[in-house]
Amino acid sequence: MIATKGLTKAYDGKVAVEALTMEIRSGEIFGLLGPNGAGKTTIVRMLAALVAPTGGEAVIGGYRLGEQDAAIRRIVGIVTEAPGLYERLSARENLEVYARLYGVTDVARQVKKYLRLLDLWDRQDEPVGTFSKGMKQKLALARALVHEPKVLLLDEPTSGLDPQMTRVVREFIADLRGQGRTILLCTHNLDEAERLCDRILVLKTRPIALDTPEALRRRLFGRRVIVTLAEVTERILERVRALEFVRDLQHQGQQLHIALADPERENPHLVRALVEAGAAIQSLAEEEHSLEEIYLRLIEEEAAAYQAEAASAR
Amino acid sequence: MSPVLVILKKEWTDLRRHHLLMLSMLVPALVFLVLPFVLAILIPLLDPSSLNDRDVRRMLELLGRAEPELKRLDPLVVLHIYIFRQFVLMFLLVPILGALSIATYSIVGEKQNRTLEPLLATPITTTELLLGKSLAAALPATLLVWLTFGLYVLGIRALSPPEVLPRVANPVGLSLIFLIGPLVAVLSLGLGVIVSSRAKDPRTAQQVGVVLILPIVALFIMQMRGFFSLNVQWVFASAIVLLGLDVIVLKIGARLFERETILTRWA
CATH class of the missing domain: 3.40.50.300 (P-loop containing nucleotide triphosphate hydrolases)
Structure with a gap:
C-alpha cells in the first residue's frame, strides 16, 4: 500500500x-x-x-x-x-x-x-x-x-x-x-x-x-531461558555447559540464564539434564525484553555507529 | 459543494460565533454612522452659535468657493453637506478594518489553533483555500460598508433638509462606497494574508492596517482643511491605482500561500 x-x-x-x-x-x-x-x-x-x-x-x-x-x-x-x-x-x-x-x-x-x-x-x-x-x-x-x-x-x-x-x-x-x-x-x-x-x-x-517487534527482539537479544534452582552447584553448571545446544550460560545467585537457539525444542533436554545433575528446579521461564529495551539498544547502537562514522570521516 | 464554498461557509459560521471579532467590525461602522449626525444635527441644536464659529465659517466659505451653487443655500444645509460628505470618506475605514480583521484572524487563527495541517491534507488546492478565505473576508467587509452607507442615506433623508442627500449620495460619494470600498477591502485582505505569514497572533498582523488607515485619515484631514476636494476624476484615478495594488498584493499573497511554506515556515 x-x-x-x-x-x-x-x-x-x-x-x-x-x-x-x-x-x-x-x-x-x-x-x-x-x-x-x-x-x-x-x-x-x-x-x-x-x-x-x-x-x-x-x-x-x-x-x-x-x-x-x-x-x-x-x-x-x-x-x-x-x-x-x-x-x-x-x-x-x-x-x-x-x-x-x-x-x-x-x-x-x-x-x-x-x-x-x-x-x-x-x-x-x-x-x-x-x-x-x-x-x-x-x-x-x-x-x-x-x-x-x-x-x-x-x-x-x-x-x-x-x-x-x-x-x-x-x-x-x-x-x-x-x-x-x-x-x-x-x-x-x-x-x-x-x-x-x-x-x-x-x-x-x-x-x-x-x-516485527519479536524479530527485533530475537535479533538483538537472542532467546534465553531463566531457570531458578533451589541451589546451584558446580556439577549442575558443568552439566549445562556440556550440552551442545547451550550457546551461553550466565549464573546469578539461584538463577541460570541460558541462551538457546530454539527453547521449544531444547527446553525438555535442558530440564532432563538439570534433573539428572541433581538440580531442584523451582521455575523456568523465557527471558522477556520489552520494546523499550529493544528501542534503547537500537538508538544506542546508532549513536555509536554515528560517532564511529564521524571519527573515520575526520 | 465546491471547496471554495465549503471554506466560505465554514468561515462565516465561525465568524458569526466570534463575538469579539464581530464587535471589532461593527463598532467602527457604528461610530462612523452616528458621529456625523451628532456633529451635524445635535451640536447646532444644542449650541446655535456654533455656526458662527470661525473654523466652521471658513469651511463653509471653502465649500462655497468650490461649488458656488451652495452659496444660495442656508448655512445649516451647507454644514450638513460638508459634514456628511467628509464622513463618506471615513466609511472606507470600515472595509479596511473588517477585511483585515477577518483575514488575519482566519489565517493566524488557524496557525494558533493548529487547524491548518488537517485542512491542507484534504484535496483542496491552495488557490481554492486562499479564494475561500479571501471571499470570506472581503464580502462581509464590503457588505458592511454598503449596509452602513444605506443606513447613512436613510438617516440623512430622515434627519436632514432635502437639499443634503443628493449632494452627499452624489457620483463621488457613490463611487467611493461602491467602487473604492471593495478595492480597499481586497487590498486590506491581501496585506492581511502577507503579514499573516509572519505574524504569530492576529493583533500583531492587524497592525499593518495602519499602512492603509493613514492615507485615508490624511485625505480626510486634507479635505477638511480645504487643501483639496475629492472629485470623480480623483476617485477613478485612485481606483486604477488601487486595482494595480490589489493585483500585486494578491499575487504576493498567493505565492506565499503554498502548502509546504504554510506548514513549515508559517507555523
Missing part, C-alpha cells in the same frame, strides 16, 4: 529524513519509533502529500508522490498530534466541513456513522471548544475517517490523553485493523507500539531497524 525508496527530506540543507526505504502492506499497522526530531512527523507529512520530498520516491495506494498528490490526499486520512479542530464549530459541523472537502457524497450518513462510532453523537451540536482533550482526539479520528481512507496516518494519537481515554483510542485503532486499512502510527509510547503494531521502524533521521 505504501512503498518508499530512498525517500529524503532536507530543510534548508538540514536533513530531516534520510534515504527511507520501506514497504507497508495493505491492512498492516506499522509503527514509526524514534526520538524527538527523528523525522517521524516529516515522514507523515510527506506521505500525506503535505511537504515534497527532496529525494527518493514514494507510491501510496498506487499513486506516485509528487505527481498524483491530489489523488493521494483523497485516500489518506491524517490525525495530527494536536487535534486541530474548529473550536467554535460543533462536532457535527467540523466533520461536515471535512466530509465536503473530501468530496463525500452522503455527508449526513458518514458524519452520523463516525459520531456514533466514536461515542460523540449525544454531543454533536455542542461547540468543540467545550470538549475534553480525549473527546477532541476522538473527533480528530472521526475527521480522519469520514471519507473512508485506505491509509490512515496517526501522529501521536494518544499524546496527552489520560489512561482511560488512551485505552479507548487504542482499542479503536486496533479495531480499524480489521477493516483492512493501512495504518502508519507514530508514537513515543512503546507499550502502545508493542500492542498495536505488526511491524515497526526505528529511525533517527535515517532508518535504523525495520521488522
Whole structure:
C-alpha cells in the first residue's frame, strides 16, 4: 500500500529524513519509533502529500508522490498530534466541513456513522471548544475517517490523553485493523507500539531497524531461558555447559540464564539434564525484553555507529 | 459543494460565533454612522452659535468657493453637506478594518489553533483555500460598508433638509462606497494574508492596517482643511491605482500561500 525508496527530506540543507526505504502492506499497522526530531512527523507529512520530498520516491495506494498528490490526499486520512479542530464549530459541523472537502457524497450518513462510532453523537451540536482533550482526539479520528481512507496516518494519537481515554483510542485503532486499512502510527509510547503494531521502524533521521517487534527482539537479544534452582552447584553448571545446544550460560545467585537457539525444542533436554545433575528446579521461564529495551539498544547502537562514522570521516 | 464554498461557509459560521471579532467590525461602522449626525444635527441644536464659529465659517466659505451653487443655500444645509460628505470618506475605514480583521484572524487563527495541517491534507488546492478565505473576508467587509452607507442615506433623508442627500449620495460619494470600498477591502485582505505569514497572533498582523488607515485619515484631514476636494476624476484615478495594488498584493499573497511554506515556515 505504501512503498518508499530512498525517500529524503532536507530543510534548508538540514536533513530531516534520510534515504527511507520501506514497504507497508495493505491492512498492516506499522509503527514509526524514534526520538524527538527523528523525522517521524516529516515522514507523515510527506506521505500525506503535505511537504515534497527532496529525494527518493514514494507510491501510496498506487499513486506516485509528487505527481498524483491530489489523488493521494483523497485516500489518506491524517490525525495530527494536536487535534486541530474548529473550536467554535460543533462536532457535527467540523466533520461536515471535512466530509465536503473530501468530496463525500452522503455527508449526513458518514458524519452520523463516525459520531456514533466514536461515542460523540449525544454531543454533536455542542461547540468543540467545550470538549475534553480525549473527546477532541476522538473527533480528530472521526475527521480522519469520514471519507473512508485506505491509509490512515496517526501522529501521536494518544499524546496527552489520560489512561482511560488512551485505552479507548487504542482499542479503536486496533479495531480499524480489521477493516483492512493501512495504518502508519507514530508514537513515543512503546507499550502502545508493542500492542498495536505488526511491524515497526526505528529511525533517527535515517532508518535504523525495520521488522516485527519479536524479530527485533530475537535479533538483538537472542532467546534465553531463566531457570531458578533451589541451589546451584558446580556439577549442575558443568552439566549445562556440556550440552551442545547451550550457546551461553550466565549464573546469578539461584538463577541460570541460558541462551538457546530454539527453547521449544531444547527446553525438555535442558530440564532432563538439570534433573539428572541433581538440580531442584523451582521455575523456568523465557527471558522477556520489552520494546523499550529493544528501542534503547537500537538508538544506542546508532549513536555509536554515528560517532564511529564521524571519527573515520575526520 | 465546491471547496471554495465549503471554506466560505465554514468561515462565516465561525465568524458569526466570534463575538469579539464581530464587535471589532461593527463598532467602527457604528461610530462612523452616528458621529456625523451628532456633529451635524445635535451640536447646532444644542449650541446655535456654533455656526458662527470661525473654523466652521471658513469651511463653509471653502465649500462655497468650490461649488458656488451652495452659496444660495442656508448655512445649516451647507454644514450638513460638508459634514456628511467628509464622513463618506471615513466609511472606507470600515472595509479596511473588517477585511483585515477577518483575514488575519482566519489565517493566524488557524496557525494558533493548529487547524491548518488537517485542512491542507484534504484535496483542496491552495488557490481554492486562499479564494475561500479571501471571499470570506472581503464580502462581509464590503457588505458592511454598503449596509452602513444605506443606513447613512436613510438617516440623512430622515434627519436632514432635502437639499443634503443628493449632494452627499452624489457620483463621488457613490463611487467611493461602491467602487473604492471593495478595492480597499481586497487590498486590506491581501496585506492581511502577507503579514499573516509572519505574524504569530492576529493583533500583531492587524497592525499593518495602519499602512492603509493613514492615507485615508490624511485625505480626510486634507479635505477638511480645504487643501483639496475629492472629485470623480480623483476617485477613478485612485481606483486604477488601487486595482494595480490589489493585483500585486494578491499575487504576493498567493505565492506565499503554498502548502509546504504554510506548514513549515508559517507555523
